[in-house]
Amino acid sequence: MPRPRVGPCPPPENIYEFSMDAEEAQSLHFYRKSLEKTSPLSKYIETEHQQAGLFSLSPFDASLDDGADLQKRRRKKCGKCVPCLHRENCGSCLNCLNRRTGKQICKLRKCDQLKKRRSELEVSEVQIRLFYDNTKGVVYGYTVSTSIV
DNA sequence: ATGGACGTATGT
DNA sequence: ACATACGTCCAT
Numbered sequence: 130m131p132r133p134r135v136g137p138c139p140p141p142e143n144i145y146e147f148s149m150d151a152e153e154a155q156s157l158h159f160y161r162k163s164l165e166k167t168s169p170l171s172k173y174i175e176t177e178h179q180q181a182g183l184f185s186l187s188p189f190d191a192s193l194d195d196g197a198d199l200q201k202r203r204r205k206k207c208g209k210c211v212p213c214l215h216r217e218n219c220g221s222c223l224n225c226l227n228r229r230t231g232k233q234i235c236k237l238r239k240c241d242q243l244k245k246r247r248s249e250l251e252v253s254e255v256q257i258r259l260f261y262d263n264t265k266g267v268v269y270g271y272t273v274s275t276s277i278v
Numbered sequence: 279a280t281g282g283a284c285g286t287a288t289g290t
Numbered sequence: 291a292c293a294t295a296c297g298t299c300c301a302t
Contacts (some may be wrong), residue, residue, distance in 0.1 A: 203287055203296050223281070224295095230283060234295055243296075 145259040206240035213240050 206213050215238045218225050222236035233239075 205288090205296095227282070231281085232284070232295055233282095 147259075204243055207242045208240075210241040212238050 218235040224233040
């Protein structure tokens with residue numbers, strides 16, 4: 130795998146944008162994972178790619194790992210909504226008062242995403258940006274983002 | 279519909 | 291090992 134250029138900007142090669150469904154995105158992710166296992170340098174290079182911002186570290190991208198039990202894996206708080214930004218437990222909601230047996234986060238801190246049933250969330254498509262050099266036919270990296278309807 | 283209990287995934 | 295809190299089941 131080629132080395133990415135380090136820095137805040139993507140390398141000046143072509144950027145190819147397209148969308149794929151979640152299943153295709155998983156295949157791409159598995160392919161990347163298999164490359165990591167077969168190349169001794171791959172882990173190091175992967176880190177460089179991440180530092181260069183070429184691979185998405187978004188929660189959804191992480192969730193593409195091991196897609197077999199995607200449905201079973203616990204979701205994580207988004208970290209950006211108002212409830213997530215609350216640092217302190219209110220101490221007076223039912224969840225706070227029932228902390229020991231209830232094992233639930235303070236109601237004021239409950240992430241907006243996690244309030245929804247998983248069945249209410251539908252990933253419509255996955256946007257991919259490929260960074261590549263078409264003179265060499267080399268892909269330097271990609272980013273992944275999802276849209277949810 | 280709402281809340282309580284609990285197993286256990288997840289991160290440290 | 292331990293704390294947190296998600297997912298699920300059950301009662302109301």
